[in-house]
Amino acid sequence: MTIRIIKGNIISAPEFGRIRITEHGYLIAADGKIKGIYQDLPQEYEGLAAEDYGDALVMQSFADMHLHGPQYPMIGMNMDMPLLDWLNTYTFPTEARFKDKDYAKEISRKLAAELAANGTTRICMFSSIHREGTLILMEELEKAGITGFVGKVNMDRFGGADYQETTEESVSETIRWLEECHFDHIKPVLTPRFTPCCSDALMEKLGKLAKECSLPIQSHLSENTGEIRWVSELHPDCSQYWETYLKYGMWNERTLMAHCVWSDEREQKAMKDAGVWVVHCAASNENLVSGFAPIRKMLNGGVKVVLGSDIAAGDKLSMFENIASAVRASKARRIMDDWKTDFLTIPEAFYLAASAASAFFGDAPGFAPGNSLHAVVLEDDELPSAKPLSVMERFERCIYRRQANAVRAVYSEGKKIFERE
Numbered sequence: 001m002t003i004r005i006i007k008g009n010i011i012s013a014p015e016f017g018r019i020r021i022t023e024h025g026y027l028i029a030a031d032g033k034i035k036g037i038y039q040d041l042p043q044e045y046e047g048l049a050a051e052d053y054g055d056a057l058v059m060q061s062f063a064d065m066h067l068h069g070p071q072y073p074m075i076g077m078n079m080d081m082p083l084l085d086w087l088n089t090y091t092f093p094t095e096a097r098f099k100d101k102d103y104a105k106e107i108s109r110k111l112a113a114e115l116a117a118n119g120t121t122r123i124c125m126f127s128s129i130h131r132e133g134t135l136i137l138m139e140e141l142e143k144a145g146i147t148g149f150v151g152k153v154n155m156d157r158f159g160g161a162d163y164q165e166t167t168e169e170s171v172s173e174t175i176r177w178l179e180e181c182h183f184d185h186i187k188p189v190l191t192p193r194f195t196p197c198c199s200d201a202l203m204e205k206l207g208k209l210a211k212e213c214s215l216p217i218q219s220h221l222s223e224n225t226g227e228i229r230w231v232s233e234l235h236p237d238c239s240q241y242w243e244t245y246l247k248y249g250m251w252n253e254r255t256l257m258a259h260c261v262w263s264d265e266r267e268q269k270a271m272k273d274a275g276v277w278v279v280h281c282a283a284s285n286e287n288l289v290s291g292f293a294p295i296r297k298m299l300n301g302g303v304k305v306v307l308g309s310d311i312a313a314g315d316k317l318s319m320f321e322n323i324a325s326a327v328r329a330s331k332a333r334r335i336m337d338d339w340k341t342d343f344l345t346i347p348e349a350f351y352l353a354a355s356a357a358s359a360f361f362g363d364a365p366g367f368a369p370g371n372s373l374h375a376v377v378l379e380d381d382e383l384p385s386a387k388p389l390s391v392m393e394r395f396e397r398c399i400y401r402r403q404a405n406a407v408r409a410v411y412s413e414g415k416k417i418f419e420r421e
């Protein structure tokens with residue numbers, strides 16, 4: 001049995017809104033699974049070597065539950081159009097480049113390295129429509145020690161001449177891709193791009209495939225008002241957008257829906273009743289002027305909410321930044337709601353980024369015993385302070401502000417996948 005003993009200020013989010021801190025404590029894992037958090041080293045581990053990080057913060061690492069790998073080279077660019085124009089003008093041509101295998105490898109390798117270096121150890125990611133490019137992306141993520149799900153995108157209409165499959169191609173390439181997935185830590189997720197880009201025939205086939213192969217599903221929902229109007233024109237039999245996924249058997253407790261900015265009470269209730277996950281991507285929603293999602297209302301109503309960077313509509317890969325974005329967006333939403341909804345606190349938003357997705361991966365929130373070890377070690381000793389700071393104050397600051405090369409080490413599934421030189 002391999003024992004890993006990590007020493008430092010251990011920080012976790014075992015419940016929504018609550019941070020557990022064990023100052024100068026021990027986080028112990030055996031064969032990659034957490035045994036517990038201890039103030040003093042239990043006798044049975046005495047004499048074993050500890051990884052002592054001194055006064056550093058040892059916190060849960062992050063799950064980025066919505067991002068587009070092939071859009072990685074576009075980060076920071078092209079945020080001057082609303083969703084549908086942005087897709088046609090910038091995004092589809094960029095994703096189409098993933099057809100080139102050398103290019104796909106280079107982009108995937110850089111993305112995987114940057115995820116690891118920023119403490120993102122779990123992902124649910126869109127690839128492109130390309131089977132080979134998707135396998136390359138999965139392989140590079142696996143090699144970098146990232147875990148989670150990646151999906152080959154399905155789209156058989158409205159992608160333009162260079163970025164679209166026939167219905168038959170989309171289905172047969174997806175089946176072939178599923179057969180060729182052979183990774184230990186990166187698993188397939190079915191990925192209809194969004195309702196407008198998938199014909200009824202394709203949606204029907206994908207729904208059947210999801211059921212037959214027991215696959216999770218990821219897509220987009222109610223991001224932008226123009227998109228919602230378009231969906232209602234394409235599916236006049238559905239009174240709301242979400243019903244287009246329900247109609248084809250893709251609306252269940254393993255469905256992740258990005259955005260949900262304009263989901264009203266009925267749509268929110270449908271999510272809660274089916275156990276569908278909302279992936280909140282605040283930075284993206286601001287960049288594409290989509291709106292401010294009613295996250296507090298969803299949380300109060302019992303909807304499951306997790307966070308995503310949504311690169312490259314989102315402009316930051318780091319989940320520290322995306323937590324801050326979620327808090328800021330919730331403050332804007334408070335203003336929109338006549339100061340009637342509370343904004344997200346840092347502990348709440350941290351929970352959404354670090355703990356909320358645990359159940360999707362079969363874990364419990366926080367550093368719970370039995371969980372896979374996913375952790376990030378952060379140093380902040382070079383930052384100025386006007387007074388001695390508590391660990392809680394340092395934790396809250398690190399969401400907004402980190403010193404250069406603050407991340408000292410990252411652990412994923414029990415393995416150290418990043419170490420600062």
Ligand SMILES: [Zn+2]
Binds near residue numbers: 066067068220258310
């Ligand atoms: Zn997206």
